[in-house]
Amino acid sequence: MRLPKHLASAGAMTAAIALSLGFAGAAYAEGYGEAPDLAEKVAAGELPPVEERLPNNPLVVPVAESIGEYGGTWSTALVGGNDDSWLNRTIGYDKLVRYAPNKMEVVPDMAESYEVNDDATEYTFHLREGMKWSDGEPFTAADILFWWEDIATNEDYQKINAIRGMYQIEGDAMTVTAPDDYTVKFTFASPNALFLMDFADRNGFEPTRYPRHYLEQFHPKYNPDGIQAKLDEYGQPDWVALMDFIVTRDPAGTGDPGMPVLTAWDTTTRYGEAQQVIAERNPYYYKVDPEGNQLPYIDRVVFDVVEDREIVLLKALNGEISFMDRHIANTLNQAVLYENREAGDYDFVNVVAGQKMNEMLISLNLNHTDPVKREIFNNKDFRIGLSYAIDRQELIDLIYFGQGEPYQAAPSRESEFFDEDMAKQYTEYDVDKANEYLDKAGYAEKDDEGFRLGPDGKRISFVIEVRNTELGDIDMLELIRKNWADVGIEMLVRTEDRSLLYSRKAAGQHDAVVWGGDGGVNVITDPRYYFPYSDESNYAEAWAAWYVSKTGEGLPITPEEPPATVKKQMELYDEIRKTGNAEKRSELMKEIVAIAKDQFYTIGTLNAPGLYAVKKNNFHNVPDGALHINQFPGHLNPPTFFISEE
Amino acid sequence: MLRFIGRRILQVIPTLIIISIVSFVIIQLPPGDYLDTLAATMAEQGDTIDRELMAALEKRYGLGDPVYVQYWKWITGIVTRGDFGMSFEWGRPVSQLIWDRFWFTLIISISTLLFIWAVALPIGVYSAVRKYSIGDYIATLFGFIGLAIPNFLMALVLMYWSFKYFGQSVGGLFSPEYVSAEWSWGKFVDLLGHLWIPVIIIGTAGTAELIRVMRANLLDELSKPYVETARSKGLTERRLLIKYPVRVALNPFVSTLGWILPAIISADAVTSVVLSLPTTGPLLLRSLLAQDMYLAGSFIMLVSVLTVIGTLISDIMLAWLDPRIRY
Numbered sequence: 004m005r006l007p008k009h010l011a012s013a014g015a016m017t018a019a020i021a022l023s024l025g026f027a028g029a030a031y032a033e034g035y036g037e038a039p040d041l042a043e044k045v046a047a048g049e050l051p052p053v054e055e056r057l058p059n060n061p062l063v064v065p066v067a068e069s070i071g072e073y074g075g076t077w078s079t080a081l082v083g084g085n086d087d088s089w090l091n092r093t094i095g096y097d098k099l100v101r102y103a104p105n106k107m108e109v110v111p112d113m114a115e116s117y118e119v120n121d122d123a124t125e126y127t128f129h130l131r132e133g134m135k136w137s138d139g140e141p142f143t144a145a146d147i148l149f150w151w152e153d154i155a156t157n158e159d160y161q162k163i164n165a166i167r168g169m170y171q172i173e174g175d176a177m178t179v180t181a182p183d184d185y186t187v188k189f190t191f192a193s194p195n196a197l198f199l200m201d202f203a204d205r206n207g208f209e210p211t212r213y214p215r216h217y218l219e220q221f222h223p224k225y226n227p228d229g230i231q232a233k234l235d236e237y238g239q240p241d242w243v244a245l246m247d248f249i250v251t252r253d254p255a256g257t258g259d260p261g262m263p264v265l266t267a268w269d270t271t272t273r274y275g276e277a278q279q280v281i282a283e284r285n286p287y288y289y290k291v292d293p294e295g296n297q298l299p300y301i302d303r304v305v306f307d308v309v310e311d312r313e314i315v316l317l318k319a320l321n322g323e324i325s326f327m328d329r330h331i332a333n334t335l336n337q338a339v340l341y342e343n344r345e346a347g348d349y350d351f352v353n354v355v356a357g358q359k360m361n362e363m364l365i366s367l368n369l370n371h372t373d374p375v376k377r378e379i380f381n382n383k384d385f386r387i388g389l390s391y392a393i394d395r396q397e398l399i400d401l402i403y404f405g406q407g408e409p410y411q412a413a414p415s416r417e418s419e420f421f422d423e424d425m426a427k428q429y430t431e432y433d434v435d436k437a438n439e440y441l442d443k444a445g446y447a448e449k450d451d452e453g454f455r456l457g458p459d460g461k462r463i464s465f466v467i468e469v470r471n472t473e474l475g476d477i478d479m480l481e482l483i484r485k486n487w488a489d490v491g492i493e494m495l496v497r498t499e500d501r502s503l504l505y506s507r508k509a510a511g512q513h514d515a516v517v518w519g520g521d522g523g524v525n526v527i528t529d530p531r532y533y534f535p536y537s538d539e540s541n542y543a544e545a546w547a548a549w550y551v552s553k554t555g556e557g558l559p560i561t562p563e564e565p566p567a568t569v570k571k572q573m574e575l576y577d578e579i580r581k582t583g584n585a586e587k588r589s590e591l592m593k594e595i596v597a598i599a600k601d602q603f604y605t606i607g608t609l610n611a612p613g614l615y616a617v618k619k620n621n622f623h624n625v626p627d628g629a630l631h632i633n634q635f636p637g638h639l640n641p642p643t644f645f646i647s648e649e
Numbered sequence: 650m651l652r653f654i655g656r657r658i659l660q661v662i663p664t665l666i667i668i669s670i671v672s673f674v675i676i677q678l679p680p681g682d683y684l685d686t687l688a689a690t691m692a693e694q695g696d697t698i699d700r701e702l703m704a705a706l707e708k709r710y711g712l713g714d715p716v717y718v719q720y721w722k723w724i725t726g727i728v729t730r731g732d733f734g735m736s737f738e739w740g741r742p743v744s745q746l747i748w749d750r751f752w753f754t755l756i757i758s759i760s761t762l763l764f765i766w767a768v769a770l771p772i773g774v775y776s777a778v779r780k781y782s783i784g785d786y787i788a789t790l791f792g793f794i795g796l797a798i799p800n801f802l803m804a805l806v807l808m809y810w811s812f813k814y815f816g817q818s819v820g821g822l823f824s825p826e827y828v829s830a831e832w833s834w835g836k837f838v839d840l841l842g843h844l845w846i847p848v849i850i851i852g853t854a855g856t857a858e859l860i861r862v863m864r865a866n867l868l869d870e871l872s873k874p875y876v877e878t879a880r881s882k883g884l885t886e887r888r889l890l891i892k893y894p895v896r897v898a899l900n901p902f903v904s905t906l907g908w909i910l911p912a913i914i915s916a917d918a919v920t921s922v923v924l925s926l927p928t929t930g931p932l933l934l935r936s937l938l939a940q941d942m943y944l945a946g947s948f949i950m951l952v953s954v955l956t957v958i959g960t961l962i963s964d965i966m967l968a969w970l971d972p973r974i975r976y
Contacts, residue, residue, distance in 0.1 A: 083935055084738045085687070163709040165701035239740050240735075241729045248740060257778065272829060275739045276749060278821060278927050309925040310935070312806075320814055323825065502679070504941070505689040578881065616950065 035061075036296035038073040040470045041286050048288055051139070053297055058131035060115060061297075062290045064640050066628040066646055067104075070292055071300035071645025077325045077622075080307045084275055087251075089329050091205050094282050094304055096637025097266045098408075099128050100203045100209055104639050105630045107524050109203040113142075113211055113265060113289065123196040123583035130185040135287040136214045136263035144181035151179040153222055160243050167209070169201040196588060200528050212250055214263045221245050265289070267299040267642040279305040290642055299642035316340075319617050322347035325646065326625060328354060328616035328635070334403055334475065340617060349619045356611035357630040360415045361520025362407065363476050364532065365389075365467065365483075365606040368513050370545035370563060375459045376514060379446070384601055388440030390429035390606045392490045393483055397432075399609055402478050406612030412532040412605045413596075415523035417630060420593060425600040430607070431524035437490045446491075455491040464493040465514040468507065471498045476517050479608060510559040511544040512644040520607065524632065527579065527592050533599040534572035535565060542604045543569075572598050621647045654965060661957050665950075672949040673720045676942050682712045683737045683940045708736055710900070723943055734943030738936070743947045747929060753822060754928040760848050762909065765855040772856075773863025774895060777871065792860045795853035799919040804850050808924070811846070821925050822847075847924055851917045862901055870894035903966050910959035911952045 037045070037053040044050040056524045081089055101112040111117055114128040120280055125127040134142045154160055154178065166176050175192040187210075191198070201207065219225035221233055224240050229556065230242055239245040249259045251274075258264055260271050267290070268282035282304045290298045309315060312330040319331050320343045331340070332354075344350055367380040395409035409430035414420035441447075450462050459464045469476050487494050508516050518541055522529040531539040535547035538558075545563035548555055550573050555562040565573070572595050579591045614631055625636065626644045632638065684707055707713055711722065726732040733743035772792075776785040822827065827839045870876065871894055879889045918930035925931075929948070936944035 085939070163705060165705035168701050171701075238745065244735075251740070275741060275746075276824070277829055281829055290798075307821070307828070309821070310931040311925060313923070314925045317808060317812055413900040464662065500679070501689045502686045506685050509685075 006645060018174065034295070034585065036294065038284060038297070038302070040302070056135065057291065057297060058134035058286045058289050060131055062112065063293055064290050064291055064298060064643055066643045067624045067639065069623065070294050070296065071624060071643065072647060073300055073302070075301050075646030077301050077304045077644065077646070078307070079324055079327045080309055080318060081274070081280065081306065082309055082312050082315060082330055089272070090274065090280065090306065092634055092637045093641055094266055094268045095208065096205065097444060098208050100199065102203050102632065102634060102638045109199050112190055119324050119583060121201065121583050123194040123198070123581070124191045126189040126198060128187045130187065131289060133288050134525050136265060136372050137269045137285040138217070138263040139287060140214065140216045140263065142265060143184045144187045145184070146213055146215045147187050147210045148181050149181060149218070150210050150213035152223060154213060155209070155248065158202050163243055168205060169206065171196055183362065194583060195530065196580055196582050202240050205526070211265055212258065217263050218246070218249065221249055221625070225337060257275065268304050272549050274308070278308055280308065292643060300645035319349070320347050322349060324617060326616065326618045326622050326644065328614065332615050332617055334406070334612060337404070337615070349617050352618050352625050353617040353628050354614040354616055354631045354635070355417060355628055356614050357417060357524045357632040358521050358529070359519055359611040359631070360523030361412055361607045363517050363608045364412050364520045364590065365515060366541035367515045368511065369543045369604070370511055371514065372511065375457055376465065379457055379463060382444045384440045384444035385446070386603055386606060387429050388437045388444060388490065389435035389487060389492065391431070391433045391440060392486050394432040394486055395430060395609055398479050398482060401482065402475055403609065403612050407609040410610035411607035412520050413600070413607070414526050415610065418524045418526055420526045420596050422596065422600065425596070428600070434490060441492070442489060449491055453491055454493050462493060464495070466495045466497050467515045467517060468497050468499055468513050469506050469517050470501045470504055472501060478519065478526055503623070506559070508541055508544065516541050522632065526596065527588065530595065532605060533596055534576065536576070568598060568602065623647060650697060650968070653968070657961055657964065661961070664957060665954060668953040669724060669950055670720065672953070673723065673946050674716065676937070676940065676945050677716050678703060678774040679940065681686070683710065683942065684712060686940050689799070718759040719942070723946060736941050738939050738941045738944070743944050744804070746932065747943065747948070750927055750929045750932060757844070757847055757851070757926065758912065760844060761851045761855070764852040765859055768852070769856045769859035769865060773860045774867060774890070776860065777864045777867035778890065780868065788860060792857035793856035800850050800854060800917055801923045803853065804920050804923040807850065808848055822927060824938050847920065847926055850920055863898060866898035866901060867894055870897050900967065900971060904963050908956070908959065911955040
């Protein structure tokens with residue numbers, strides 16, 4: 004039985020407050036709780052009651068600390084015009100399936116449940132009956148079909164857009180069918196076992212971002228007469244550009260104001276048009292807390308758009324940032340942020356590096372166009388010798404304030420693929436061993452200045468390219484340069500603009516580059532440092548190109564057939580893509596990692612030191628020690644974050 | 650006079666064509682293009698970018714075309730339709746982006762200009778008339794300090810102070826609660842509360858420079874015979890000063906009008922970045938860094954057009970003000 008509307012709302016408020024004070028068991032038994040301002044709107048007849056707004060089976064989200072209270076503003080910031088990623092991570096991570104907090108495990112979200120067939124060709128998602136867009140219109144399979152049939156695979160749309168890689172297998176796009184209003188089936192022509200992992204990552208937002216009832220007005224098929232007026236109104240050249248402008252597909256944003264969404268907060272200002280992006284509570288959001296209170300707790304999220312990350316730092320010091328890690332929470336800022344904790348009324352939350360397994364990986368170009376350098380770099384003893392020669396503890400003490408531990412390019416401790424041996428091999432600082440290996444490599448002879456001679460009788464000397472923005476890397480390389488000079492290897496550091504470095508390495512013109520190491524816990528989805536997998540595999544661009552495309556068409560580098568061991572890794576990975584069984588996939592990946600350990604492609608330095616985020620003292624439900632992955636903090640369920648009044 | 654103006658306007662056309670070509674080519678000179686920058690930025694932040702998406706973007710933006718084709722598309726759009734193209738980074742028409750920030754830029758530039766004139770002119774006159782007095786030395790000292798300290802550094806220091814001692818929200822033109830609010834008295838007051846920082850910072854260097862120019866010009870004039878003559882005829886010092894030498898000394902102000910117009914649009918990019926001002930300066934800087942060609946190109950085009958127009962205006966004004974100038 005339902006209480007009269009005004010009583011129900013009062014009840015919900017008391018319940019929420021009582022619960023937040025810790026009266027366990029005071030569950031609100033009469034129905035669902037909602038935010039006071041929404042309850043007022045219900046009482047005024049502007050909104051249907053919460054029971055009607057929620058789906059029949061809302062998703063119950065566990066809370067990290069306690070049941071929250073409604074209200075407040077989550078203040079954070081964006082830097083520049085290309086910072087969509089922080090929008091996505093905070094207010095955009097609601098999709099059909101998602102990663103569970105702190106686990107690399109895919110769980111249902113907007114989908115009530117999902118099934119995958121044995122050979123990983125068919126993915127079936129069951130939607131929540133009664134789930135609604137933020138304007139109250141129902142969300143059904145028709146919306147997903149609209150996205151696939153009228154947008155993604157539309158001929159006009161295809162002319163300037165592409166179907167994302169994950170929705171294709173060997174060049175064939177999947178098919179999407181809807182057996183009924185609440186079931187959607189993705190079918191691939193051949194097994195696509197990694198689909199779900201990619202789909203649960205941030206890029207899989209598209210199927211649930213196209214509200215058919217709203218977007219039909221921007222589509223010539225449904226609005227042939229009115230489309231011109233819409234183009235003029237938005238100043239866009241054609242309907243495809245207009246559609247992308249409204250939905251902000253590229254790079255993924257949160258939609259034009261006015262476009263209904265399914266996410267917890269709906270943006271009311273467009274990123275780039277004002278000095279702030281404001282996202283207000285979606286009254287139709289489909290998630291509730293364990294006590295049945297509709298989420299999100301926080302009324303609105305406000306992103307100040309600033310031009311410089313120092314401004315974000317000052318804002319944080321000033322207590323103007325509720326919760327954030329991006330742009331500010333780095334080793335360099337740690338001391339000043341720590342000092343001002345009391346003045347700014349905030350504190351640190353520990354975060355564990357998940358994806359990043361290494362601060363800096365030195366990738367010698369194994370596919371070097373100069374045969375002499377190629378021979379030297381491909382000599383594993385040479386790389387081992389260089390690795391022994393690095394005093395990693397010195398790097399840690401001098402540059403990372405004693406944080407972090409010596410580490411190679413290896414899965415992180417939190418990963419199922421973690422291998423202590425692999426992570427630690429050749430990491431001790433041992434000049435004798437370094438010399439021994441370099442001698443063994445065949446470069447025992449030295450010139451007058453004490454530098455070793457290569458197979459051509461000339462001094463071994465090479466350049467490491469580093470981005471001019473990476474101050475930590477540049478400092479580390481200076482120390483490493485001295486370490487290596489001690490064992491007779493001449494290395495020069497060249498700092499350069501990021502895009503120059505990027506295009507040079509993509510074309511394989513580098514001797515060596517350094518870059519942070521990704522693939523800590525996401526070993527299967529991001530194996531770039533375990534075998535030449537993509538152009539991000541900085542140590543072997545030509546081999547990676549061969550893996551991507553045998554012809555090399557459209558690539559900046561000529562593909563080159565790799566040696567048998569490397570090919571073996573590639574075959575194993577192809578196998579993974581076809582294997583529906585998760586355990587089998589892990590077995591195969593373990594083989595790849597084992598080969599990578601033996602190959603020793605790149606030289607690691609230290610694993611990413613403990614990360615942190617800055618959080619106001621009245622901001623709650625952010626778990627301590629959360630795993631930092633692509634979705635951080637999205638995977639921690641931001642709708643359950645709340646702000647207490649103090 | 651009309652012939653002079655007509656001739657000058659005709660000269661403007663080839664100048665602008667050359668400027669448009671040069672600026673477009675310069676923007677294209679650094680290695681890579683917008684997509685490389687985008688990919689690198691994303692990789693740096695641990696994000697991944699879809700290969701298929703990149704290929705599609707390249708097609709959409711026409712980045713695979715040769716430079717001259719891209720230039721032709723851009724320039725014909727401007728000339729025939731007044732269409733400056735789309736910004737890659739913001740996904741919006743360039744004209745809208747610039748227009749959005751135009752008014753704040755105008756407010757800041759004009760307030761700064763007024764501040765500079767209000768401070769520099771009297772001080773300049775004073776330090777010329779009372780040459781080598783204590784007041785002159787003090788004005789000179791502060792002038793040189795203002796000239797010597799880079800704007801962005803002063804911005805950082807002022808921001809740190811306002812954070813440390815006043816607990817004021819830093820950066821921007823408004824406090825957080827007013828940024829997206831409708832215009833109201835409160836918002837206006839809030840704007841004034843924030844406006845003084847950029848005005849002082851951007852203004853100090855300009856003030857210092859103008860003081861020096863004014864002082865030097867006036868000193869030249871003060872020793873001329875007509876001043877003596879006027880004095881001997883019994884004119885009061887004040888009336889004499891304002892009526893003749895100051896008027897002549899103002900010539901350089903008029904001739905610098907030409908630089909003020911473009912400066913109003915481009916603002917002080919670095920200071921604006923540091924202070925997080927919603928002006929066009931940071932937009933220009935970012936577009937250059939991101940190799941967002943059409944935005945950057947159009948900006949440079951616009952600034953050049955304004956420079957040319959400004960120079961034209963100041964030439965005409967000078968010719969009209971000072972009968973000694975021939976044309």
